[in-house]
Amino acid sequence: MLFSSLTFIMIFLPITIGLYFLNKSRSYRNVVLFTSSLVFYSWGEPTYIYLMLFSIVVNYVGARIIHYYKEQENIKMAKIFLFISIFISLGLLGYFKYFNFMIDTLNIFVNNSLSFKDIILPVGISFYTFQILSYTVDVYRGEVGVQKNIITLGTYVTMFPQLIAGPIVRYSTIEDELRGRQETFKDAREGIQRFIIGLAKKVIIADSAAALVVSTLGHVGINNYSVGTSGVWIGALAYSIQIYFDFSGYSDMAIGLGKIFGFHFLENFNYPYISKSITDFWRRWHMSLGTWFKDYLYIPLGGNRKGNGRWYLNVFIVWFATGLWHGASYTFILWGLYFGVILVIEKIVLLKFLKKIPNVFQHMYALFVIVFGWIIFSANDLTHLSQVSKLAFSSVESDWTYIITNTNNFFFALCMIGLGIVGSTPIVKKCITKVNDGKLVYIYDFVIFMLFVACISYIISGSFSPFIYFRF
Amino acid sequence: MENRNKLFVIVFGIMFFCLPIISFVVQPPEKIPSQNRISVNISKFSVDSYMDGTFQTALEAGLKDRIVGTNKLRDFYYNTDTQVNLNLSKALSKTLGMNYVILNNSFYYDTENDFYNRLNMFTSNGSCDLQYSPEVLNQVTKYIEDSNVESENVYTFLIDRRRQIDPITKEFMYSKTTADTLNNCNSEYVKNYQNIYNIVEQDSYQDVLNVMIPSDNHWSATGNEKGYKEIEEVLYNDNVISTKYEVDKDYDMYESTYVGSLASRAFLSEPSYTDKNLKYQNLDGTPINLDMTYTLYDPLDFTTIYDWKTTYKEFEWQLFQNRLGYKSDRFINVSTNRENLPNVLLIGDSFDDRIYNDIALNFNNTTVLPTLYSDDIALNIEEFSKKQGIKYDYVIVTSLSPIE
Numbered sequence: 074m075l076f077s078s079l080t081f082i083m084i085f086l087p088i089t090i091g092l093y094f095l096n097k098s099r100s101y102r103n104v105v106l107f108t109s110s111l112v113f114y115s116w117g118e119p120t121y122i123y124l125m126l127f128s129i130v131v132n133y134v135g136a137r138i139i140h141y142y143k144e145q146e147n148i149k150m151a152k153i154f155l156f157i158s159i160f161i162s163l164g165l166l167g168y169f170k171y172f173n174f175m176i177d178t179l180n181i182f183v184n185n186s187l188s189f190k191d192i193i194l195p196v197g198i199s200f201y202t203f204q205i206l207s208y209t210v211d212v213y214r215g216e217v218g219v220q221k222n223i224i225t226l227g228t229y230v231t232m233f234p235q236l237i238a239g240p241i242v243r244y245s246t247i248e249d250e251l252r253g254r255q256e257t258f259k260d261a262r263e264g265i266q267r268f269i270i271g272l273a274k275k276v277i278i279a280d281s282a283a284a285l286v287v288s289t290l291g292h293v294g295i296n297n298y299s300v301g302t303s304g305v306w307i308g309a310l311a312y313s314i315q316i317y318f319d320f321s322g323y324s325d326m327a328i329g330l331g332k333i334f335g336f337h338f339l340e341n342f343n344y345p346y347i348s349k350s351i352t353d354f355w356r357r358w359h360m361s362l363g364t365w366f367k368d369y370l371y372i373p374l375g376g377n378r379k380g381n382g383r384w385y386l387n388v389f390i391v392w393f394a395t396g397l398w399h400g401a402s403y404t405f406i407l408w409g410l411y412f413g414v415i416l417v418i419e420k421i422v423l424l425k426f427l428k429k430i431p432n433v434f435q436h437m438y439a440l441f442v443i444v445f446g447w448i449i450f451s452a453n454d455l456t457h458l459s460q461v462s463k464l465a466f467s468s469v470e471s472d473w474t475y476i477i478t479n480t481n482n483f484f485f486a487l488c489m490i491g492l493g494i495v496g497s498t499p500i501v502k503k504c505i506t507k508v509n510d511g512k513l514v515y516i517y518d519f520v521i522f523m524l525f526v527a528c529i530s531y532i533i534s535g536s537f538s539p540f541i542y543f544r545f
Numbered sequence: 546m547e548n549r550n551k552l553f554v555i556v557f558g559i560m561f562f563c564l565p566i567i568s569f570v571v572q573p574p575e576k577i578p579s580q581n582r583i584s585v586n587i588s589k590f591s592v593d594s595y596m597d598g599t600f601q602t603a604l605e606a607g608l609k610d611r612i613v614g615t616n617k618l619r620d621f622y623y624n625t626d627t628q629v630n631l632n633l634s635k636a637l638s639k640t641l642g643m644n645y646v647i648l649n650n651s652f653y654y655d656t657e658n659d660f661y662n663r664l665n666m667f668t669s670n671g672s673c674d675l676q677y678s679p680e681v682l683n684q685v686t687k688y689i690e691d692s693n694v695e696s697e698n699v700y701t702f703l704i705d706r707r708r709q710i711d712p713i714t715k716e717f718m719y720s721k722t723t724a725d726t727l728n729n730c731n732s733e734y735v736k737n738y739q740n741i742y743n744i745v746e747q748d749s750y751q752d753v754l755n756v757m758i759p760s761d762n763h764w765s766a767t768g769n770e771k772g773y774k775e776i777e778e779v780l781y782n783d784n785v786i787s788t789k790y791e792v793d794k795d796y797d798m799y800e801s802t803y804v805g806s807l808a809s810r811a812f813l814s815e816p817s818y819t820d821k822n823l824k825y826q827n828l829d830g831t832p833i834n835l836d837m838t839y840t841l842y843d844p845l846d847f848t849t850i851y852d853w854k855t856t857y858k859e860f861e862w863q864l865f866q867n868r869l870g871y872k873s874d875r876f877i878n879v880s881t882n883r884e885n886l887p888n889v890l891l892i893g894d895s896f897d898d899r900i901y902n903d904i905a906l907n908f909n910n911t912t913v914l915p916t917l918y919s920d921d922i923a924l925n926i927e928e929f930s931k932k933q934g935i936k937y938d939y940v941i942v943t944s945l946s947p948i949e
Contacts, residue, residue: 484633
């Protein structure tokens with residue numbers, strides 16, 4: 074189920090909120106959240122709900138056994154069960170997400186003799202697998218207590234606001250709130266506002282920018298000479314706005330919904346496009362994924378404490394995994410490694426240099442690297458990437474008539490991209506804070522209401538547009 | 546502050562809860578005028594439909610039509626998009642010193658009145674009536690005059706396109722038929738040429754269901770076959786063709802009930818059918834091979850009232866193509882390699898897409914050209930044919946349709 078669907082807004086959400094607040098018992102409220110989350114998930118994936126439940130049971134049992142052996146101070150057995158839990162969870166992810174990719178890769182060496190399997194990627198598997206792994210590993214590390222109530226654990230894993238496209242919420246973040254939380258009017262108000270703002274980011278800005286992406290990057294390979302060089306870069310800019318507003322819009326909605334139910338998820342974005350370097354960018358973009366890889370892969374591998382050679386290898390592994398996490402495709406791997414290489418270069422030499430040059434050049438450098446990164450990320454395959462890259466670094470004149478006539482509502486898309494650029498900076502937030510704290514507060518509330526009406530009109534009139542991060 | 550929080554939550558809470566309740570209590574609109582279709586009902590739940598996801602999709606579609614104020618909200622969306630696009634494109638055109646506007650898959654000359662005419666060209670606007678586009682008539686007349694074919698060798702077929710049907714009343718939204726409209730217009734072409742036939746007449750809603758696809762305004766597989774048979778009959782009776790071929794068309798039909806002539810825009814029902822088994826053969830059973838050639842136009846073959854080659858340096862071919870109408874970038878030649886048969890020039894639009902092969906069965910060479918939608922563009926048939934080596938003994942206008 075999509076947050077930007079009427080089924081969610083008109084049926085699912087009112088019923089869930091109604092049932093939730095009808096009873097004051099904490100455990101009952103968790104049961105409401107758990108069951109409604111299962112309905113939410115099964116709405117789009119009726120077949121694979123068993124897979125998610127299986128994953129919960131495996132990690133619930135695994136964590137309890139690990140905890141038992143830790144109490145017995147039998148670290149070896151705890152480690153074995155940790156390994157088994159991780160193996161099963163990652164095994165499911167590997168099979169459903171990467172099996173056919175592996176076959177495709179192996180076929181290069183065995184002359185296409187291996188056959189593919191008809192596997193459909195379960196929605197949100199990358200997100201919930203990483204969430205549940207963080208719980209099991211943290212239990213092993215002794216950083217969180219073991220959860221004895223499977224419904225409570227299930228509520229954590231399946232909680233519908235963040236189930237399908239993040240942010241990746243650590244168990245430690247909401248451990249206390251799962252047991253006892255305080256739902257307040259203040260949180261509810263902020264949550265509703267955050268949800269509507271996220272909805273507007275998605276349906277008004279991201280979806281409008283998408284139209285320009287289709288007619289530029291999407292047309293490379295079909296009509297290279299019409300798209301031209303400036304067309305590719307405008308398309309890449311449009312994609313940068315689309316993916317940011319799509320994904321951060323989803324995160325806003327997730328955080329907002331969490332607040333309504335009394336949960337406080339950590340922020341997932343912090344104005345990534347105002348970064349001055351790529352190191353800075355990755356501290357601001359999809360922060361929950363970055364910190365997950367840091368805490369559960371990079372540091373266990375040794376981080377930068379074991380010499381330069383090992384550090385290079387660790388960085389390579391982490392960014393290879395980051396790319397692969399996004400999808401079973403060479404372009405995603407390349408995208409991950411691209412950032413890995415740039416981060417190493419920055420750490421060794423570039424950051425020192427960047428600090429010496431004016432801010433504006435630092436921003437320009439970072440934006441160029443980020444936008445080109447999105448070109449890699451958005452490519453359908455390596456052939457498409459090669460075509461787009463060649464065009465991006467050549468001087469083919471763009472046929473703007475072709476681009477305009479092939480873009481649905483070109484000028485509106487352009488407006489929304491302009492709005493997106495402004496919205497990617499803290500300017501809007503500063504204005505909102507000023508209005509929200511002053512006497513104009515009711516005007517802000519009215520604007521939120523109008524934004525909600527506008528979103529509904531876009532939802533019912535526009536065509537189907539799933540979130541980009543759903544496929545991960 | 547706490548009071549403000551409470552007030553906000555209560556107001557939005559009421560809205561969140563009342564919106565679905567009111568939407569389900571209040572009678573939903575019967576019709577979605579912006580797409581000229583009946584509104585979608587909320588579908589019934591079944592385990593099978595839930596498991597395969599069709600229930601979820603249908604529910605979402607039903608909710609979109611049922612939500613209170615759905616038509617006003619749609620109008621808000623379309624108006625906002627149109628106004629932003631229109632004003633920005635006008636401003637840009639002026640800045641660049643152009644006298645045309647580019648908008649949504651098309652472009653428009655002379656930023657004022659012409660824009661509005663063309664914007665409404667393919668939009669249902671309620672109870673307006675059919676109007677023959679003078680541009681189309683002028684172009685067809687010019688085609689025929691330039692072709693130097695004897696008038697008795699020119700055949701024009703009108704397709705009845707009282708196509709906008711009110712999905713509620715099942716009444717035609719236009720009172721006149723295509724033939725009525727044509728008879729009342731002052732076209733020299735109509736007055737001077739003789740072989741004009743009205744094919745596949747549709748006098749009732751049921752007639753339309755029989756020949757049109759359910760969510761668009763084109764012929765269905767049945768309509769195509771019927772249309773072709775009527776053309777064949779006319780040509781056979783005039784001894785233009787000597788054989789009535791049996792065309793073995795095994796259609797895969799996915800047609801359902803009529804949902805509205807513009808419903809395909811809402812992606813609610815995708816009209817589709819495929820020819821599973823398309824075979825052409827002589828009466829003795831030997832196959833007839835159709836050699837198809839697609840040739841891109843040379844932009845220089847076309848002339849316009851605007852000297853675009855010198856005046857509008859930025860006037861690109863892509864822009865120009867939009868003025869040509871259907872089959873805008875290439876023309877088609879179908880050859881059966883039977884030199885004892887005559888050659889024919891077909892002029893038409895999307896209606897002849899699925900019948901030109903059938904017509905070509907009866908001729909040696911068949912050339913398919915588009916009906917031009919604008920009278921500021923011309924294609925000199927005589928010169929064009931000489932250049933491309935096109936020969937024809939007959940000219941057939943397969944679909945002379947009004948544009949409402």
